[in-house]
Amino acid sequence: MTTKYPAVRAAAGPAGPLGTPGQPGKSGPPGTATAGDVLADYLQAQAVEFLRSLRLHGESGADADEAGEAARLLRRSARRIAGVLYVYRPLTDTDWTDQLRTELVWLSDVLGREHAYAARLARLRGALHRLSGADAGGGNGGCPTVGAARAGALLERRLTLARTRAHSAALQALGTSRFHAVADAAALLASEVPLDPGASGLLARQALPRLAEQAHRRLAEAAEALPLAAAGHPYNAEALTHGLAATAGPDGPPAEGRQDAPWHQVRRLVRLRRYAQEVLDEHEQTEVEPSLSVRLLGAGQALDRHRDAAEAAADAAAAARTPRIAPATAYALGVLHADQRHEVEAARFAFGRIWQRVTAGAP
């Protein structure tokens, strides 16, 4: 089922979809399909995925790996349904779909936190490992300082606790009536998508590209407002300019957060643009613009890395505010914070390069 989405196929390997015969959905051949039918096809397929992941999650029992994978797939389809409902909103019954969208975002967030804390701990552990010279050549590296070892243990405690809490919160959420209402809505979506009555009168090849174009424009405007010229200069040291600013509050460094926010917003807009493209590709039963899909995927990955590094840097800073830690531990956390802020800067640099290619090749 996942092979229906070209962006995924493109990322999976060089064997493109162009060689495989088309598998027309209910919506019929590309030329005559209505916008409503194409959209319904995509959403139904995603709703089926959502329900299947939900079942897998329920059956996974105590197997953490299986449950994790099911939750990942669940979030994957929830994000796609919510995103596509946003981009193609005018074609849907908005009373119903706006609410579903809100609920899917809530669910995706609740189910994603456990994974996010685990990934962040892995990132920080990897960075401490690297900073201890373990990856470097020369034989006798590889042993962290006392401070680095203690910083690692402190982060491990903090993030494991956060992860355990997130796990409980997710389990609790899955037992609520709020969750059951989302599952019911997904079941409805799988059988019949509530559309705007006018959508069945619009040709897909006219209505869908127009809305995808709007999503592209919102993305392009937000991306062009980023300080891309500065970010394109390697080693511009911009990402750390608030590393020691006193405006950082007790629960995190809002100065750095303010600097990062527009990049996070562009990350969300890249995602919406990707999902919008998936619907177009579904309609054409091929990748309309394979290179655009690949670039959007790359842009999204750079901004995922931006967000992950920014959150890891904030965690290191927060851990350093733990009372009564040793100076050596605090020193190691300072090095770690700066290291992750440089990852932030590197991700911005990488995004800038990919974005140049998006604008060079996109409509």
Next chain:
Amino acid sequence: MTTKYPAVRAAAGPAGPLGTPGQPGKSGPPGTATAGDVLADYLQAQAVEFLRSLRLHGESGADADEAGEAARLLRRSARRIAGVLYVYRPLTDTDWTDQLRTELVWLSDVLGREHAYAARLARLRGALHRLSGADAGGGNGGCPTVGAARAGALLERRLTLARTRAHSAALQALGTSRFHAVADAAALLASEVPLDPGASGLLARQALPRLAEQAHRRLAEAAEALPLAAAGHPYNAEALTHGLAATAGPDGPPAEGRQDAPWHQVRRLVRLRRYAQEVLDEHEQTEVEPSLSVRLLGAGQALDRHRDAAEAAADAAAAARTPRIAPATAYALGVLHADQRHEVEAARFAFGRIWQRVTAGAP
């Protein structure tokens, strides 16, 4: 007098030497001058500069700025005399010049330390300022954290103490018989350069380029042995790979020192190559290869920045080992250390770019 050295002229502005009429020295027109005469001309001019700076230093009294400037000029000619005696060693009376070279290196080191500590404090102060968001837009940055303020005060105390000690050591050195012997040797050099008897029989246009070429080869071999491919990748995170390695001893991080050493060595070889070129240019009474001189100057500046940042990073790490400091102070020093190691990485990246142009255009 300084305008006799084309690299200096080239750095000073676009008004090139080509438009000014040649001012032939004792060595006569380029075609027929001997290697000994050209070398003696250059060394005598530098020895005169050295003696003049020495007199300025003696007359400066309590004026720290004047004394500092005189010491800078003194080191400048000392480095040039020592460097040129090294590159063109076979043309000189090595019994005498080898000893002078050793003594000039000692003097340059003793006189340079005070300035080095002052410059390092200025660099670290500037970095703390930048990391407090003071340089960033947005209005409400600019106030350092308590930790950053304390780290700044700690570094100020440490480096001011080191600077004061260096000042005393320099004053003391200027009163020694060892120093007076160097001054006497410079006076001898200003009147007559002890050369190898064979040097007067060699044509400058044959003997000098061959020795400069050797200096170029030593530089090229050392530069090509650097990990330039990795350094050419922006954000490679190599410079910080030993930031938290336990192999760091009590008096500095030798793991980082080991990583930096080959770059410091190339820095010295770039300098020798530049001085070698100055002698050739002196002979031709023009810049033989203006673009090479400019590139060597740029390469040297990148590696100066490399060394300055590496030493500042080591100072931040050393300050963090002060007993009984607050965790917030140690945290700020960790951020500062990582920041300066990224400057190290940025300098390597910059050197790699310039070096590509040196090899593309050099003989």
